[in-house]
Amino acid sequence: MLSPALHPRRRARDGARRLGWWMMAPTLAVLAANSIFPLLYAVTVSFKNYQILIPVPHRWVGFANYGKIFSDHLFWSSLGVTMWFVAGVVFLQFPLGMGLALLLHRLRRFQDVLVTLLLIPTIVSSAVAGFQWVQLFNYAFGPINYLLGLLHLGRPTWTADPALALPALIFVDLWQWTPFMTLLLFAGLRSLPGSVVEAARMDGSTVWQIVWRIYLPLLRPIIGIALILRVLMTFKLFDIIYVLTAGGPGTVTENLAFFTYVQGFRYFNLGYASALAILQLIVVSILAKALIQLTKRSGIGGREAAA
């Protein structure tokens, strides 16, 4: 039993706690309205036969929408496209971004100007960037084919060729988002203690040894964040695909995000589209978690290696 002397202190502590909850309440309410409610609603809809275009009562269908996903060959092909796209972009973008960041880091002048110029593709709206590339890839009038023609290298049909459409999209994403990767890594490089690199140089380390044994281990948290961000961004990429290929030719560039859009907003099959969205959320969460784990114990090296 508490002594009577403690009661006022406890009352004060309880009062402060209550005040804290009251002060957080508006934020929590906004968070619930903006994030939690839509998510819960999407989960609910994913278990219903919610289909706007068919005027029938909505009813619970259990896991039928989820079951349908796994027997839908268009889902599997869009998942394949997504994986190829994510893998292609991230595996190319990281070394490119790292290379550019190291080059920038070695420069003694014009760093700020170059960083500003590099960022231009990233700050251009994706719709605008998409239209630019529609023109650049144009078979008849595009400057890329004009230059290839001058070199007698033929005139590819880029986004209309089933073999080239996905690589073309990967190329556009590299153009637009490699600067973002570069910027993150460059900022990380600038934050590293110069004394460590200086000591390594005095010990006779080669450039490769410095990069592999010092930069990469020390940049590990930044690399992890950069990779997670890019994986998440490319996994749900929609705008560039919508503008540049609309998922075509056929379904060669139809990724999961585009497939979900088609189900949700072209066929208004909201139950099925919600199930697809929830499944993507789960896949992306697993991917993000795996990436975090990977960067924690990656072969890049540990904090100890750098010390």
Add this chain to the structure above:
Amino acid sequence: MSGDIKKLTAAELRPLSRRGLLRNGAALGASLAGGSLVGGAMFPRAAYATSTVNVECDAGQNQNPFRWQADAIKQKFGIELNHIGLPFVGQYEKLVSELTARSSAYDLLVFPPYFLGDFVALGFLRDLDQYKSLVDPQLDDYLPVYRDPVIKRNGKLYALMYDGDNLQVIYRTDLFNDPTEQKNFKAKYGWDLAPPKTWDQFMQIAEFFTRPPNLYGTAFYAQRGFCYAWFINIFAGMGGRWFSDDMKPGINSEAGVKALEMLVRQKQYSPPNILQIGYPELNDAFLNGSTAMVVQWNDLPLKVGDPKMSKVVGKGGVAPIPVRTYMPYSRVMAVSAFSKNPEDAYRVAAYMQLPEVTITYVYDSNCGQDPYRVSSLKWEAATKNHEGGPALDPDLAKAYVETIKDGLKDGYPELSIPGAPRYLDILDLYVSQALAGTLPAKAALDAAANEWNSITQAEDPDSQRAAYAAWVKSFKDVGVAY
């Protein structure tokens, strides 16, 4: 242009409400106070429009007739038009999203008739029979194929025509009439070079004129979106049917597979970027002189004679589609169920399709509208466009009008039952896969047919069967074989 339009009767004019009278009185008072009366010319009626009608239409050239008629509508009805353009691809999604939310953002909706089955079933549209007394739509003058089957559902009037689309063969007369070409063609194929009457002839002509990189035999809409229409165009001529009477898909029949294989073969006679070719690119492929013959919507011939757009002025010929003409797309005008101004929306729609108004835009190269009235089928009208510039030369104008008459006698109708946008989009998806070479024709059509069955099941097979039967009957009733 507005001077050619007959005056409407008093009953057709919008009655002036008490509020409108007060508002107009105030406007008159303000004008008098401002000394804006000059001589005997009172301010024009356009200065005191009493209501606004929001007109939704796919953005671009198809909004032009509304823009051209805006002043006349303001003068006659006191109605101001607010033009709202939606993207051509994605119009269905946007409309369904907004109308499901019961948005009153649009009063008058312009869309292709294949949306009509869904829109009526979902209660998005007003029955227009109740407004017919405001302005007589003169439906007896419609070409039969565009009358009841296109604008009515369940015996009720839900829409009025705005654009009568069908496909045509447009070919280069300078090539087809060239004696050397004719001689070489006859030597190779054993028949006289002329516009094709069968699909086999079409393929032979396409092959003959394929001389890359400067000339290709043909081109077609191969982009995702409407490539299905170029497939159905061949499929119709091979005796194909959308569904059997018991709603089994007809697209993966023998006729369907043959038609799709033929369309895929056309790629080899087409420009290398064929999979990027949509509506404007197909127009360009003919107008820039790089193709000998194309199948395209019937507004292309109107552009052939316009030197602003065409490098083949005076070199265009037009002929009906081999065997049977397909009628994809078209546009109708309907009044939104959620409009707060339905009567005025109807007035605008009815006015826009009156014979004397229609004829001012259906032959104009600056818009995409095409004839749908019997009274519009006058070749003389096809020789002028809106700005009075050249549109069709007299020979082409005569051939153009005759081609429409011939083609539409038994025009093959576009599917327009509940679910039609989904049936057609799925078909388009699989046709595009076959064109891209990712699926063989038979596998693509089988997959599409499977998905069609799923749509039918989801919609309810019995109601779909009944809707399809009623739709087929509506065509048979106006004399179209199906």
